[in-house]
Amino acid sequence: MTDAELxxxxxxxxxxxxxxxxxxxxxxxxxxxxxxLGDRADAEEAAQESFLRAHRALANYDRRLPFRMWLFAILxxxxxxxxxxxxxxxxxxVVDTDALALSFVPDESRALELRSEIEWAVAALSAEQRxxxxxxxxxxxxxxxxxxxxxAGVSALKMRVKRATERLRILLEDxxxxxxxxxx
Amino acid sequence: xxxxxxxxxxxxxxxxxxxxxxxxxRRPEAVRPAWRDELLARVPTARTVRRSPMRAWVPLAIAASxxxxxxxxxxxxxxxxxxxxxxxxxPSAKAVSLVGDFDGWNPAAVPMRRGSNDVxxxxxxxxxxxxxxxxxxxxxxxxxxxxxxxxxDDFGVPGSVIVVPERRSD
Numbered sequence: 503m504t505d506a507e508l509x510x511x512x513x514x515x516x517x518x519x520x521x522x523x524x525x526x527x528x529x530x531x532x533x534x535x536x537x538x539l540g541d542r543a544d545a546e547e548a549a550q551e552s553f554l555r556a557h558r559a560l561a562n563y564d565r566r567l568p569f570r571m572w573l574f575a576i577l578x579x580x581x582x583x584x585x586x587x588x589x590x591x592x593x594x595x596v597v598d599t600d601a602l603a604l605s606f607v608p609d610e611s612r613a614l615e616l617r618s619e620i621e622w623a624v625a626a627l628s629a630e631q632r633x634x635x636x637x638x639x640x641x642x643x644x645x646x647x648x649x650x651x652x653x654a655g656v657s658a659l660k661m662r663v664k665r666a667t668e669r670l671r672i673l674l675e676d677x678x679x680x681x682x683x684x685x686x
Numbered sequence: 687x688x689x690x691x692x693x694x695x696x697x698x699x700x701x702x703x704x705x706x707x708x709x710x711x712r713r714p715e716a717v718r719p720a721w722r723d724e725l726l727a728r729v730p731t732a733r734t735v736r737r738s739p740m741r742a743w744v745p746l747a748i749a750a751s752x753x754x755x756x757x758x759x760x761x762x763x764x765x766x767x768x769x770x771x772x773x774x775x776x777p778s779a780k781a782v783s784l785v786g787d788f789d790g791w792n793p794a795a796v797p798m799r800r801g802s803n804d805v806x807x808x809x810x811x812x813x814x815x816x817x818x819x820x821x822x823x824x825x826x827x828x829x830x831x832x833x834x835x836x837x838x839d840d841f842g843v844p845g846s847v848i849v850v851p852e853r854r855s856d
Contacts, residue, residue: 517726517729520726520729521726524722524725524726525717525722528717528722528725529714529715529716529717530714532714532715532716532717533711533712533713533714533715536715537711542715545715546718546721550721550724550725550728553725553729554725554728554729557729557730558730558777561775616710617710620707620710620711623707624707624711636711638697639700639708639711640708640711640712642712644695645695660695660696660697663697664697664698667697667698667700667701667704670704670707671701671703671704674703674704674707675703
């Protein structure tokens with residue numbers, strides 16, 4: 503069943519249809535929010551709010567857009583709001599041991615270390631760069647889709663992704679030194 | 687939606703280290719069952735407005751809904767002979783009225799009442815034929831993006847169309 507059919511089913515009062523939409527899109531939503539916010543609890547809250555807002559606004563969903571993109575537009579805004587509410591709170595980079603235990607594979611200690619480095623590097627990007635990089639290279643949206651999701655222009659997005667990629671390479675190549683350099 | 691990246695968008699090839707990091711970042715996050723259960727429990731099922739089955743004499747077109755800052759709406763319009771029920775879900779709205787060519791687009795003419803589950807409703811008698819209408823939600827005119835639209839622009843926004851058929855002779 504397509505997303506559009508599930509949306510229609512939800513609007514017709516079929517709660518199982520919305521459950522299917524949640525099951526289908528929650529992993530990606532949680533992935534983006536977790537990478538974006540650097541905190542699993544904040545990510546879960548943002549993702550949950552996004553689904554609830556999507557449900558409330560479903561009658562307004564333009565079926566010409568892929569549902570996932572429409573949902574991500576809501577999620578991107580919720581993540582921005584979460585970051586704004588966090589204010590000056592120090593950006594945390596938390597290795598979520600529960601999530602890692604659920605998703606990780608052999609050679610756990612090395613995987614944890616590597617994951618920690620990667621998450622730290624992603625968190626070190628500016629919010630705009632991180633958002634663009636994640637949508638492009640992790641969620642694999644096209645620039646046009648990212649533009650519609652974020653409201654930013656394609657040229658600006660390409661520049662953000664390019665700079666994010668360069669910055670990530672530097673951070674990952676020499677993580678320890680960069681960590682010291684970036685410490686406020 | 688396809689999840690495959692389009693290859694021709696001008697990105698430079700990723701550095702192998704960044705590519706490896708990206709692969710790890712792409713791993714989906716596990717969904718905690720408790721999180722899922724909490725989310726589904728919070729979904730306001732009562733707010734859903736079920737589409738009514740169309741009867742033979744029901745309008746040919748049903749129109750729309752809408753929303754903005756007031757929350758979201760979903761319209762259903764049903765006809766019983768010359769009586770048509772309009773309803774729209776607007777949980778945050780303070781005042782909702784039905785406007786259209788049948789009431790001179792006067793927001794004060796046909797106020798809607800808030801019913802259960804924040805669904806605003808009103809029953810109006812309409813003569814058979816085509817009518818253009820919209821909702822005035824806290825003063826803002828709204829129609830649904832995928833409802834039948836009127837070609838004419840009666841009031842600065844496109845209206846929705848409803849067609850009330852002639853009464854049957856029975």
